[in-house]
Amino acid sequence: MNTLVDWLANTPTYTTFRINKLRNFDIKNLTNCLEVQRKELGSEQIPNFFFLKEDCLIVDRWPENVVMEKSKNEVIVDVSCATAVLRGAHVYAPGVLGLSSNCKLGEKVDVYGDLDGHCKRGLKVQYIGKKVYVGTGYLKMLRHNLFDNGAQNSGVAVSMLLPASKLPVINETIYPEGQVLLQNLPSIVVGWVVNPQPNEIILDMCAAPGNKTTHLGEMSNNKAFIIALDKTQQKADKIVKNCKAHGITCVxxxxxxSVNCYTECGDGEVIKPPFPLNSFDKVLLDAPCSGLGQRPLLVNKISSKMLESYKFVQRKLFNAAVKVLKVGGILVYSTCTINEEENERMVAWVLEKFPVLKLIPAEPLLGGPGLPNNGLTDEQRIMVQRFGPEDDSLRPVEDIYKNSIGFFIAKFTKIK
Known part of the structure; x- marks a missing residue:
């Protein structure tokens, strides 16, 4: 367990970009960005990068000898912001909780995450609560911009120079909107497992903000017929915006x-929900989950009651997914959690509850097998994918897939 806890507390050692195959991509934007940072950091070389597939670009960390002296100025940010900084993001204004009163614009500042959650917004003295250093950067906003008169500014408050994780500070803005997307590697693998083809009718059940939806559209060369659902108009609007940015018109x-996305009253065209039974060639159920695979997991405040609740929602979604899936169709289930109840045990429950579903290999099999002693046989364990630090003789896993976030993927077909 300590190995897993330590693994979750640490940041992945690389950054993953998904490349939009529908757009032209020029690697020079990335190399130019890294070269500017290299000069600032005094490094002899930029981080290594390579294409894992044509739609997946991996960027490594800065070399170990790249270091940054800490300053005497302190910025306190919330845990969500601290996590993003460790993954290579700048500090944005809404995440700032405290800033020393003597800081000047453009000065180097050290950024700390508030692990206790006790820092009051607007703090001007040194924070004495539990905190973690997440990196150093340049101050871009002063106290009056951040806190005066209840200010709720947006924009970059600290332009990060070097996160403690030593990941390069890169975001999608170095490319035209929709050309690249920062996305965790297992989330990209989900698209590869679904493997959408032109003219297929596909349902993305819990689609917001649309990252996997756009990947399905790109992989099908914008020629599949994809329906994306989520519960609120606000979430639906995010999917629409994402599709527009990526040039996706097939969604x-x-x-x-999605729990209620089916109707048992007759046949009809697959135009809008609720849908007739047996409507879709493929269904992606990227389910709401406990999110306990996110890295770095600096703080875990989820209650046991909340943790227990997710499986009931997931079961309801499975019920709907099975009904709208065609016989011979493919259902892909994924979560970003390490919780066995939502992963291996969920698959075991599905196979018992829905005899019409058959577990099949979630190819390409890049993550490890499912955990033992959680309701699946070895034959079934090797068909699913669990991304985590575990070693299992059933299937060796390349380091790059062991060093992302905690994730799970299973694949089914409807046999009758």
Missing amino acids: NVFAFN
């Missing part, structure tokens, strides 16, 4: 609860 978006 229809609806604000609709």
